[in-house]
Amino acid sequence: MYAKGRLKREEILDVALEVFADEGYRGTSLRTVAARCGLTVAGVMHYFDSREDLLTQVIVRRDQTGRPIYHDAPRTLAENVKGNAERPGLVELFVSLTAAAHDREHPAHEVLAHRYAGLRATLSADVVERQEAGELPSHLDPDAIARLIIATADGAQLQWMVDDEARLEGPLSTLLYDVLGLPRP
C-alpha cells in the first residue's frame, strides 16, 4: 500500500514533534518515538535514513503545516516567534539542528539554507516596499536589513534558552518598532 505508508510517516513525524517538544533534543531517543507509535526502532527507520533525518523532516513538516509569511512580513514573523514561546522543546530542536547543520553532509543543511534564503527574500522585498512608501530610510540595504531581522529573531531564542526574564519576541520588537520606527501593530 502507498497511502498507508504516507500516513504512518506523518504520524511518526507528529509523534516525534510532540516527544521532542516535551523532552527536548538530547532527552529523547528513537526508541521513545517508536514506542509511542506502536513500532520498533527498525520500523521507524524504514521511513527515515537516520535519526538526524527524522529530526530534519520534523521541522520540514512544521514549516509546511504552519502559516507562510507573506504580507507584513516582520509582523507575522514576530507572531511566529512569540508562538514558539509555548514550545521550548521545539526551539531547542531548531537551535540544535542548526548547529549540527553546519556540517554540509547533515540532512538539515540544505533544508535550513533554503529556509533562510526564502525568509530573506520575503523580508527583503518587504523592506523595499516600505522604503518606497517612505516608512524606512532608503539608504539601508534591504538584504542586510533582512539578515539583521532574521539574526535578531534567532538570537533572541538563544538568550531565551538561558534567561527566564527574557521575552522571546523582545529583541525583535525593539528592533522593528523602537529602532527602525515601524508602526506598532
Next chain:
Amino acid sequence: MYAKGRLKREEILDVALEVFADEGYRGTSLRTVAARCGLTVAGVMHYFDSREDLLTQVIVRRDQTGRPIYHDAPRTLAENVKGNAERPGLVELFVSLTAAAHDREHPAHEVLAHRYAGLRATLSADVVERQEAGELPSHLDPDAIARLIIATADGAQLQWMVDDEARLEGPLSTLLYDVLGLPRP
C-alpha cells in the same frame, strides 16, 4: 600533587577545545579527547563530572583566556564575533551548549546565564554613556538595546552555520553602524 593536576586539567581543556573545533560538537567523543591526552576515559573523568561539564569548562576557559569587553563595548564585541569565524567548531559548540543549557540542571545553565548578564550590563552601561553624549536617542531603553545587540551577534552565528555567503559580523555591523548610526571604527 596539586599543581600537576591543575596543569593536566588545563591540558585536557585545551585538547578538548582543539578536538571540538576540528570535529564539531556531535562528532567527537570522550575517548577521542582522552586518547589525545594520553589518558583513558576514566582518567579524563577524574577532572570533570560529565561530558557536558567538560564542554562547559571548555567555554569557561575560553572566556578566561580571551580579552574582556570593557571600553567601546560594541566594537570589541564585533571583533570577538569576527574572530570566531576562524573556529567554526567553537561556534557550533557554543550554540549546541546553549540549546542544551535550556535544561536548568545542565552545568552550562548557570555559566551562560552569568555570561549573558555580564555582557548585558556592560553593553547597557555603554548605551547610557552614548545617550548622554548625544550619540544615541534618549528614548531607547538601554537594557532592551543591550539585549538586541546580543541577539544580533548570536543570531548571526546561526545564519552563518548554514549560509556560506553570510558574514559572521555582518548583521551586527548593520545594526550598529547603519541602523543605530554609531561612528564606524
Next chain:
DNA sequence: GTCTATACGACGATAGAC
C-alpha cells in the same frame, strides 16, 4: 590525588526473515 581496568545499559544503525 592521579589514574587504569573493567563492566554496564542505552543508543543509532544494519541485515535478513516474514
Next chain:
DNA sequence: GTCTATCGTCGTATAGAC
C-alpha cells in the same frame, strides 16, 4: 512494511593500583 537479532560506540560508574 514491520519485525527480531545483532553490532559497535557511546557516556557513565565503580573498584582499586600507585
